[in-house]
Amino acid sequence: MSGEDLRVSYGEGSGDGRLRVVIVGGGTSGWMCAAALARLLPTRCAVHLVESEAIGIVGVGEATLPHIRAFNERLGIREADFMSWTRGTFKLGIEFRDWGRIGDSYIHPFGTFGRGQGEIDFHHYWMRMREAGHAVPPLERFSLACTMARENRFALPGTDPRRLSATFGYAYQFDAVLFAPYLRRLAEGLGAQRSEGRVVGVDRDGQSGDIRAVVLDDGRRIEGDLFVDCSGFRSLLLGEALGEPFQDWSRWLPADRAAAMPCRTATALTPYTSAIAMPAGWRWRIPLQHRTGNGYVYSSAFVSDDEAAGALARSVEGEAMAEPRLLRFRAGRRERSWVNNCIAIGLASGFLEPLESTSIYLVQQAITALLELFPERRVAPSDRDEFNRIIDLEYDRIRDFLILHYHATERDDSAFWNYVRTMTIPDSLAEKMELWRRRGRIVKYREGVFLDASWVAVYCGQRVLPHGHDPRADLPAADSLLRGMAALEAEVADTAAAMPDHLAYIARHCAQAAAA
Numbered sequence: 001m002s003g004e005d006l007r008v009s010y011g012e013g014s015g016d017g018r019l020r021v022v023i024v025g026g027g028t029s030g031w032m033c034a035a036a037l038a039r040l041l042p043t044r045c046a047v048h049l050v051e052s053e054a055i056g057i058v059g060v061g062e063a064t065l066p067h068i069r070a071f072n073e074r075l076g077i078r079e080a081d082f083m084s085w086t087r088g089t090f091k092l093g094i095e096f097r098d099w100g101r102i103g104d105s106y107i108h109p110f111g112t113f114g115r116g117q118g119e120i121d122f123h124h125y126w127m128r129m130r131e132a133g134h135a136v137p138p139l140e141r142f143s144l145a146c147t148m149a150r151e152n153r154f155a156l157p158g159t160d161p162r163r164l165s166a167t168f169g170y171a172y173q174f175d176a177v178l179f180a181p182y183l184r185r186l187a188e189g190l191g192a193q194r195s196e197g198r199v200v201g202v203d204r205d206g207q208s209g210d211i212r213a214v215v216l217d218d219g220r221r222i223e224g225d226l227f228v229d230c231s232g233f234r235s236l237l238l239g240e241a242l243g244e245p246f247q248d249w250s251r252w253l254p255a256d257r258a259a260a261m262p263c264r265t266a267t268a269l270t271p272y273t274s275a276i277a278m279p280a281g282w283r284w285r286i287p288l289q290h291r292t293g294n295g296y297v298y299s300s301a302f303v304s305d306d307e308a309a310g311a312l313a314r315s316v317e318g319e320a321m322a323e324p325r326l327l328r329f330r331a332g333r334r335e336r337s338w339v340n341n342c343i344a345i346g347l348a349s350g351f352l353e354p355l356e357s358t359s360i361y362l363v364q365q366a367i368t369a370l371l372e373l374f375p376e377r378r379v380a381p382s383d384r385d386e387f388n389r390i391i392d393l394e395y396d397r398i399r400d401f402l403i404l405h406y407h408a409t410e411r412d413d414s415a416f417w418n419y420v421r422t423m424t425i426p427d428s429l430a431e432k433m434e435l436w437r438r439r440g441r442i443v444k445y446r447e448g449v450f451l452d453a454s455w456v457a458v459y460c461g462q463r464v465l466p467h468g469h470d471p472r473a474d475l476p477a478a479d480s481l482l483r484g485m486a487a488l489e490a491e492v493a494d495t496a497a498a499m500p501d502h503l504a505y506i507a508r509h510c511a512q513a514a515a516a
């Protein structure tokens, strides 16, 4: 059998014509995948997940992107139930503190700036007024999501796209340790099978190289037609067994460790994640219903583990609930995520640090692509290549966006910031920055996660301002533009002020159940 003619079935199948899908790993990605396959392709596949409680899961990953809502909906998950179980809070964006300069603060919102003026984005008018010397308010005052976040307000977005209330989206912040068990309950209820055990061997077909079975430490063999590697950083199937090379991006994203430490919540329940720059990286602050998650993501080339743990412990804003826990990682991805009959999803396929909460999003995109391209009896090479194209593109675009945060800084107060400020960046990012600097243009994507408003937020928030704007933004008279902006600013402020407090909203709609 040639590599281009990849049979995924060995003629056995599940006995009822369905493909046997074996998922190795029961972390967030393993159970997300099991639940999605069991719910959405029950006539196409039988799902069998293997996990080792002794090895455990990463157990961090508390902040998400708005896309998770669509995923949950497709799985039939009710928001209030999910939020209550996972002690979740709502997330309107990320606050970046001390990134451009120490003392700076801006929000990357899940929403737009302004209301949009047809084809021309609001920021072009804002820039035009600034260039002309008008004292226009900061861009975030024209964003409902930013204003709600600053005021700790939350309500669901409106559905009429013409109204201001529909100009934002939201995601969740939740306890990562509770998410996988929540999905497990769902997946098992839908017929997914689970085996406890440690995978110690991988049996491959001598000719095609396809995986035939995984072998557990007690000698059990679990055979399958399609194998999903959700084994975490170790990448047991794709990396270890199939030897797929890892593309290392640490020259651009040098953070390789994190110290994580939860604390009691001592401040307001913010409907956003905070990313606060530190001397050798940054720290997250994620408020949940029952505690606040904290972690210092750093580069071990610039600070020792002890120093980082100490700096984190000193900076958390509440009583510590555990000692700092150390995690190690490397930025980059496997060259291909789907090889032969093995598809890696989650940390087994690659890792981009959690600065923009993208890992669970990447898991979700991989699952969606797998559902769309799910094999019949054979893997069509074109389907597999399409899957790899989609995943590569997602990784590459997120990579550039993350690098921008580090590179677009004026900070020169530590060796780490000097390194990232002066490092050579990928050509793909350099081109994007050049376009922005010339006239505020954002490279348009048809696919990928971060759209115009995200790039605008980070550029402006980190003091990378363009020299010009879209010439069509010169059309309206300055007076009328300024009046329109003042009216919009007031409408944004009033709309946010009329919304409930975030904590009150949660207490009313989705507080953790007393018995949970």
Ligand SMILES: Cc1cc2nc3c(=O)[nH]c(=O)nc-3n(C[C@H](O)[C@H](O)[C@H](O)COP(=O)(O)OP(=O)(O)OC[C@H]3O[C@@H](n4cnc5c(N)ncnc54)[C@H](O)[C@@H]3O)c2cc1C
Residues within 6 Å of the ligand: 024, 025, 026, 027, 028, 029, 030, 050, 051, 052, 053, 055, 056, 057, 058, 059, 060, 061, 062, 063, 064, 176, 197, 198, 199, 200, 230, 231, 232, 233, 234, 236, 258, 295, 327, 329, 345, 346, 347, 348, 354, 357, 358, 359, 360, 361, 363
């Ligand atoms: C510091 C840090 C912060 C993060 N923050 C965020 C965030 O805010 N938002 C976000 O979206 N993502 C975040 N992530 C990423 C997120 O945690 C992961 O993407 C997510 O948890 C998925 O992990 P996983 O399921 O791929 O791997 P894991 O959680 O590592 O699960 C691996 C599974 O494989 C099993 N396994 C491994 N080896 C074997 C074996 N030999 N036999 C049997 N089973 C085995 C394990 O038991 C486990 O069940 C963060 C990651 C880190 C490191």
